[in-house]
Amino acid sequence: MSSSARSDEGGMGVGLLGLGVVGTAVAKAIVERHRSEDPSVPLNVVAAVVRDTSRKRDVDLDPSVISTNLDTVVANPDVDIVVELMGGVDPAFDYITKALEAGQHVVTANKEVMAKRGSELLATAAENNVHLFYEASVAGGIPIIGPLMNDLTANKIQSLRGIINGTTNFILTKMAHEGADFDDVLSEAQSLGYAEADPTADVDGFDALYKISVLARLAYHTEVPVDVIHREGIREVHAKDFRYASELGYTIKLLAVAQANGESGLLSRVHPALIPLDVPMASVNGVLNAVEVEGDLVGPLWFQGPGAGPNPTASAVMGDVIRIAKGAPSNGSSSSAPKPFPIASMDDHVCQYYIRLTASDRPGVLANVARVLGDADISINSVLQKDTDIENGHADLVIMTHPARESNMQSAVSSIKELDSVLRLDSLLRVETYGDRA
Amino acid sequence: MSSSARSDEGGMGVGLLGLGVVGTAVAKAIVERHRSEDPSVPLNVVAAVVRDTSRKRDVDLDPSVISTNLDTVVANPDVDIVVELMGGVDPAFDYITKALEAGQHVVTANKEVMAKRGSELLATAAENNVHLFYEASVAGGIPIIGPLMNDLTANKIQSLRGIINGTTNFILTKMAHEGADFDDVLSEAQSLGYAEADPTADVDGFDALYKISVLARLAYHTEVPVDVIHREGIREVHAKDFRYASELGYTIKLLAVAQANGESGLLSRVHPALIPLDVPMASVNGVLNAVEVEGDLVGPLWFQGPGAGPNPTASAVMGDVIRIAKGAPSNGSSSSAPKPFPIASMDDHVCQYYIRLTASDRPGVLANVARVLGDADISINSVLQKDTDIENGHADLVIMTHPARESNMQSAVSSIKELDSVLRLDSLLRVETYGDRA
Numbered sequence: 001m002s003s004s005a006r007s008d009e010g011g012m013g014v015g016l017l018g019l020g021v022v023g024t025a026v027a028k029a030i031v032e033r034h035r036s037e038d039p040s041v042p043l044n045v046v047a048a049v050v051r052d053t054s055r056k057r058d059v060d061l062d063p064s065v066i067s068t069n070l071d072t073v074v075a076n077p078d079v080d081i082v083v084e085l086m087g088g089v090d091p092a093f094d095y096i097t098k099a100l101e102a103g104q105h106v107v108t109a110n111k112e113v114m115a116k117r118g119s120e121l122l123a124t125a126a127e128n129n130v131h132l133f134y135e136a137s138v139a140g141g142i143p144i145i146g147p148l149m150n151d152l153t154a155n156k157i158q159s160l161r162g163i164i165n166g167t168t169n170f171i172l173t174k175m176a177h178e179g180a181d182f183d184d185v186l187s188e189a190q191s192l193g194y195a196e197a198d199p200t201a202d203v204d205g206f207d208a209l210y211k212i213s214v215l216a217r218l219a220y221h222t223e224v225p226v227d228v229i230h231r232e233g234i235r236e237v238h239a240k241d242f243r244y245a246s247e248l249g250y251t252i253k254l255l256a257v258a259q260a261n262g263e264s265g266l267l268s269r270v271h272p273a274l275i276p277l278d279v280p281m282a283s284v285n286g287v288l289n290a291v292e293v294e295g296d297l298v299g300p301l302w303f304q305g306p307g308a309g310p311n312p313t314a315s316a317v318m319g320d321v322i323r324i325a326k327g328a329p330s331n332g333s334s335s336s337a338p339k340p341f342p343i344a345s346m347d348d349h350v351c352q353y354y355i356r357l358t359a360s361d362r363p364g365v366l367a368n369v370a371r372v373l374g375d376a377d378i379s380i381n382s383v384l385q386k387d388t389d390i391e392n393g394h395a396d397l398v399i400m401t402h403p404a405r406e407s408n409m410q411s412a413v414s415s416i417k418e419l420d421s422v423l424r425l426d427s428l429l430r431v432e433t434y435g436d437r438a
Numbered sequence: 439m440s441s442s443a444r445s446d447e448g449g450m451g452v453g454l455l456g457l458g459v460v461g462t463a464v465a466k467a468i469v470e471r472h473r474s475e476d477p478s479v480p481l482n483v484v485a486a487v488v489r490d491t492s493r494k495r496d497v498d499l500d501p502s503v504i505s506t507n508l509d510t511v512v513a514n515p516d517v518d519i520v521v522e523l524m525g526g527v528d529p530a531f532d533y534i535t536k537a538l539e540a541g542q543h544v545v546t547a548n549k550e551v552m553a554k555r556g557s558e559l560l561a562t563a564a565e566n567n568v569h570l571f572y573e574a575s576v577a578g579g580i581p582i583i584g585p586l587m588n589d590l591t592a593n594k595i596q597s598l599r600g601i602i603n604g605t606t607n608f609i610l611t612k613m614a615h616e617g618a619d620f621d622d623v624l625s626e627a628q629s630l631g632y633a634e635a636d637p638t639a640d641v642d643g644f645d646a647l648y649k650i651s652v653l654a655r656l657a658y659h660t661e662v663p664v665d666v667i668h669r670e671g672i673r674e675v676h677a678k679d680f681r682y683a684s685e686l687g688y689t690i691k692l693l694a695v696a697q698a699n700g701e702s703g704l705l706s707r708v709h710p711a712l713i714p715l716d717v718p719m720a721s722v723n724g725v726l727n728a729v730e731v732e733g734d735l736v737g738p739l740w741f742q743g744p745g746a747g748p749n750p751t752a753s754a755v756m757g758d759v760i761r762i763a764k765g766a767p768s769n770g771s772s773s774s775a776p777k778p779f780p781i782a783s784m785d786d787h788v789c790q791y792y793i794r795l796t797a798s799d800r801p802g803v804l805a806n807v808a809r810v811l812g813d814a815d816i817s818i819n820s821v822l823q824k825d826t827d828i829e830n831g832h833a834d835l836v837i838m839t840h841p842a843r844e845s846n847m848q849s850a851v852s853s854i855k856e857l858d859s860v861l862r863l864d865s866l867l868r869v870e871t872y873g874d875r876a
């Protein structure tokens with residue numbers, strides 16, 4: 001690739017690292033649409049790096065552009081903007097670093113590398129006075145990084161709450177509507193292509209954790225290491241829990257939350273949560289994503305849309321690419337950024353809890369459980385006794401508590417498990433607090 | 439104000455035109471919050487121009503800063519950013535023009551001047567290589583201009599649909615929930631401060647028209663003169679219509695819509711519309727605003743939040759001010775922007791219609807109406823006969839049509855009005871088309 005290539009064609013050179021689901025959609029957006037639609041911002045795909053050049057790619061690119069040779073993209077002077085769409089930390093972190101150090105702008109959709117090594121990468125970008133943009137890494141096509149970075153900068157962000165993993169939301173929605181069990185719905189999601197063969201990243205909450213870590217760093221100007229974020233996946237949510245939750249006026253969603261205030265600091269958490277049926281988050285179904293941002297000036301804002309998929313993700317990637325091509329403001333030092341937040345402990349989180357036990361069906365069981373909870377300073381809001389199994393002499397006991405501290409609940413749970421009359425603690429789920437609700 | 443003022447204090451000088459509801463909130467955001475919170479972007483209020491300097495202002499500004507002297511702001515070399523929060527076209531248009539010509543950036547919340555004279559102002563800004571930003575002019579604190587201008591630039595926008603006037607949405611929500619009549623609810627809204635003493639701008643749809651004109655120009659790169667936009671207000675919506683609409687599965691909202699495709703061109707319209715109860719727009723209640731954007735890459739996106747109020751509006755103004763202070767990319771010529779859309783005629787709009795008539799309660803009336811509709815190529819989907827008044831021998835006839843062309847409906851309506859058996863045509867409302875619905 002001689003340097004004359006660029007000047008011949010004019011405009012900005014784009015190099016793609018990865019030409020998979022998203023990479024192909026981005027290449028198509030540039031080659032088949034952008035160049036004819038918006039000649040005011042000329043873009044050329046100079047090179048694309050893949051693992052396997054023999055794979056067929058569904059985009060009209062000159063085959064000579066596609067190779068396994070990293071040097072066609074990283075540090076190639078014809079490439080002004082490197083678009084990283086490989087995924088993972090290794091080798092993406094090294095490639096992005098090299099590109100930034102070579103003075104190239106980088107756009108990425110990679111939430112994992114931005115969560116685990118994003119602060120280093122952003123610092124490298126600032127040192128080299130180039131951009132590192134990552135709108136597509138969170139919530140697919142929904143503009144959320146952009147609004148936090150630009151439109152909402154005058155606000156102190158009070159909370160970010162979202163359904164930001166489409167796979168788990170698809171699964172939980174099916175479970176809620178069809179009374180189906182987790183394993184069956186997971187298999188169905190896999191056969192539909194909504195879940196990976198190895199579903200861990202999604203169902204165990206890692207994907208949502210990476211995304212909330214990225215959002216929290218941006219909103220709170222604070223390093224949020226992924227291992228300080230509380231994470232629980234959805235494997236332990238059972239069909240029964242949807243039934244009981246709905247009797248109590250709730251559904252169950254995998255929520256990712258970052259909340260902060262001056263006193264307690266910033267708490268980030270990913271876990272299945274009971275959501276009151278009458279708040280909008282309860283109606284975000286299927287693979288949809290939604291993010292609720294509360295700012296102290298603006299109040300509550302709601303963003304909803306397609307959280308993944310090749311075209312929505314390409315929309316976000318292209319937004320960043322065009323922003324750079326138009327000359328986004330230079331990436332100065334952020335040494336005097338707003339005051340960052342300290343990190344709060346999950347132990348101090350306060351919410352209502354939903355507890356489902358399998359207990360002996362005899363008098364005194366509830367009294368025992370109530371005593372243990374009371375000893376931990378937790379009072380009971382309501383109790384359901386359900387699905388009594390007369391033969392085996394046990395029943396489901398569903399307890400909704402009043403708001404309690406996480407650390408108190410964890411110690412109560414250990415004691416409850418030791419009660420003779422309790423066969424099993426089946427579920428412990430947090431209830432998400434909305435507004436003035438008790 | 440000597441030029442040393444700015445260099446002494448450092449940072450960017452802001453001059454305010456207007457220190458009313460929004461102006462005061464913006465001044466407070468700069469003086470009382472921004473300067474301590476985010477020292478990385480220093481801003482100073484250099485001057486504020488008002489009509490009446492004797493009025494008390496609820497913000498901690500040196501009184502010497504406030505005057506009626508335009509020269510303290512416009513073309514004052516100490517003022518880098520002029521924030522126009524007076525409202526109206528005259529004198530705002532002239533002041534903004536002068537500021538831009540003097541090389542000052544301008545931020546405005548003024549939808550009327552941006553709708554009526556925005557293209558001229560944007561051209562003046564481009565010629566003088568300064569910014570004219572107007573996020574706050576549409577949907578208050580909801581980031582919508584920013585996403586259209588930045589994040590979604592790779593998309594062809596297929597439609598914009600919104601509830602973007604809080605006053606009318608407050609009124610219609612009350613009418614829907616309480617069965618109240620327009621005049622009563624308007625009085626209540628006025629006493630609560632949700633409607634102006636002269637409510638025309640809101641209830642007759644002008645405010646929504648200005649806003650959709652601003653959004654449509656941005657999304658479709660096309661001049662959208664306000665007089666090509668179809669506009670109807672909500673004065674003709676009656677308590678009865680909510681009752682019948684709800685029986686048919688709808689509620690009624692004042693919608694602002696801009697929709698385009700290559701063949702038919704761009705159609706912009708503001709009118710009360712029947713909205714299916716199960717789409718999200720039906721649940722946007724009270725003073726909330728919501729905008730649905732459909733892009734060809736990203737699919738449907740949803741933005742919701744506070745559409746007015748001093749702090750939400752100040753959030754949007756400050757977002758623009760800080761964007762400029764951080765050095766937004768220079769405002770180059772847009773001569774080679776994407777291909778603009780031709781303007782379509784409302785006559786060609788196709789939708790279902792809801793018609794409410796007061797008709798004689800005798801056989802053959804429906805047949806007459808159906809014949810007239812049939813002659814205009816309009817077929818009937820369903821009919822309700824309601825509120826039969828035996829004494830006077832008439833009844834309400836509510837007709838829901840199949841999709842029909844606007845021009846056909848208008849000619850049918852003239853003929854219906856001439857039928858002997860029809861006493862009055864009380865309501866003609868459009869049904870908004872969603873997805874695959876008939």
Ligand SMILES: NC(=O)c1ccc[n+]([C@@H]2O[C@H](COP(=O)([O-])OP(=O)(O)OC[C@H]3O[C@@H](n4cnc5c(N)ncnc54)[C@H](OP(=O)(O)O)[C@@H]3O)[C@@H](O)[C@H]2O)c1
Pocket residue numbers: 017018019020021022023049050051052053055084085086087088091109110111112136137140307308309310313
């Ligand atoms: N898919 C979505 O809807 C979505 C949404 C938002 C964000 N993202 C993010 O976007 C990124 C890409 O996702 P994707 O779904 O497009 O993944 P994908 O389909 O697996 O594509 C990955 C691409 O990277 C290439 N690649 C991987 N490792 C490489 C290496 N070591 N050297 C050279 N090339 C390598 C692959 O080459 P081969 O083609 O030769 O195998 C492939 O072209 C990920 O960070 C993902 O989290 C995806």
Ligand SMILES: NC(=O)c1ccc[n+]([C@@H]2O[C@H](COP(=O)([O-])OP(=O)(O)OC[C@H]3O[C@@H](n4cnc5c(N)ncnc54)[C@H](OP(=O)(O)O)[C@@H]3O)[C@@H](O)[C@H]2O)c1
Pocket residue numbers: 455456457458459460461487488489490491493522523524525526529547548549550574575578745746747748751
């Ligand atoms: N209020 C909202 O929630 C909201 C939301 C979005 C957008 N907006 C837009 O924001 C703008 C301002 O609205 P607002 O509610 O703040 O209006 P407002 O309370 O009526 O304030 C207008 C201000 O402009 C000053 N002013 C008016 N004409 C002037 C003139 N000829 N010369 C000098 N000063 C003049 C007034 O001075 P005095 O104080 O001396 O009378 C007052 O300070 C409007 O364009 C409006 O559409 C408002």
